[in-house]
Amino acid sequence: MNIKIDKNEVLRYLGYKNQEYSHELDLIIDEVREEIKDISNYKYIYKIVELKRDENGLAYIDDGILPLLGENIQKHLANADSCVIMAATLGFDVEKRLNYYSKVDLTKNFILDSCGTQMIEEVCDGIEEEVKIKLGEGYYYTFRYSPGYGDYPLSVQNQLVRYLDGYRKIGLTVTDSHLLLPRKSVTAIMGIQKIPFVSEFDRCAACLAREYCKFRKEGTRCYSKKD
Template sequence: MYIENNDILTFLGYKNQKLDDSILNMINSCKEEAINLINERFIYGVYDIEEDKDIRLLNTNIVLSGESITRHLKDCNKVILFACTLGIDIERKIKLYEKIDLTKSIILDACASILVESLCDDIEKIIKKGLNKEYRYTLRFSPGYGDLDISSQKKVIGLLDANRKIGLTCSSNFILMPRKSVTAIIGISNNDIKSEYDICDSCHARENCMYRNNNNKCANYNK
């Protein structure tokens, strides 16, 4: 995985400001450190679904409720559920830097956020490579997007046995731990999939998205 400086700067909210060498050097240092600290792991499963008012994963007790996820998975007959994490080491280092070098902590945190999204992209490619080449896929959709309640994190983690297999759990408030982790849902269809809405509308980061604030689009939008 690789981190572009422009992605870090966008994530941090820079808008064409001139950067001094000390900041650029710190960015480069944090990029290298982040890549050395991560211990990426993932787990996934593919499940048949049926759509009623909600989305039911067959042969499980999982129901995904909400207009957003139902619309997102319209005409799909299967879903991929996956969970991934960068591990605990990078989170510990971010917290350490919070106490001794706040700027470095912020930059390292940005690097980790970019890396976990890059990991998700890589995971998608790995999963799809092993499935039917005729399948068509939706974009990733995570608990907390739209009106899919964030408590669905716990359902995904439990079904995938992610705590035991990759060390991923969630808090009582359904925040993933380690923090630089993702759970996601991808719909599978035998037919072409046409998005009925702007993916930004269902993104939990919409209001504070640095890409949108800079009139740019993130990688998910451009897929």
């Protein structure tokens, strides 16, 4: 997987919108981009599983071992015959460096955090491409849907990581408040279907960070592309 860290995306996560920024900041961003490449040990795991339906047409996985709770995730997978369940992480060295910079250099802390966000999204994009190559033509895909979106409970993180054996295979853990550790990690479900995917789901309105999101206040979004 060829992971690139787009400087423009890093700047966007930092809150820059075509503004001028100093040569010094430019050098620090380049330095941190190289740093995270050196210290990250990204790992990922995924399963492609069949979706079954109950008598009401609601989707479920492996007799309900991994819950698909909530109206939003059911709508998201309404036309899917199967799905990809994925988890990815940049590893604990990035987590340790974030903690270190939070104490000694807040500028580098913010930049490393933004680089990490961009990098883990690139890893997830790479998983999508790997799946699409593996399955070949004739399929359509939903966007990635994570616990905490809409009414899909964040508490599902525990079952999802357990379902993938995420702790043993990629070192992914879940806190008591259902957050992933290392922080620069993602879990998600992506539907696979035979007809084009059309979504009315508002990802921003459903986000847990919507009330204090700087991107939303500026009329933009935190994700770089429409899936």
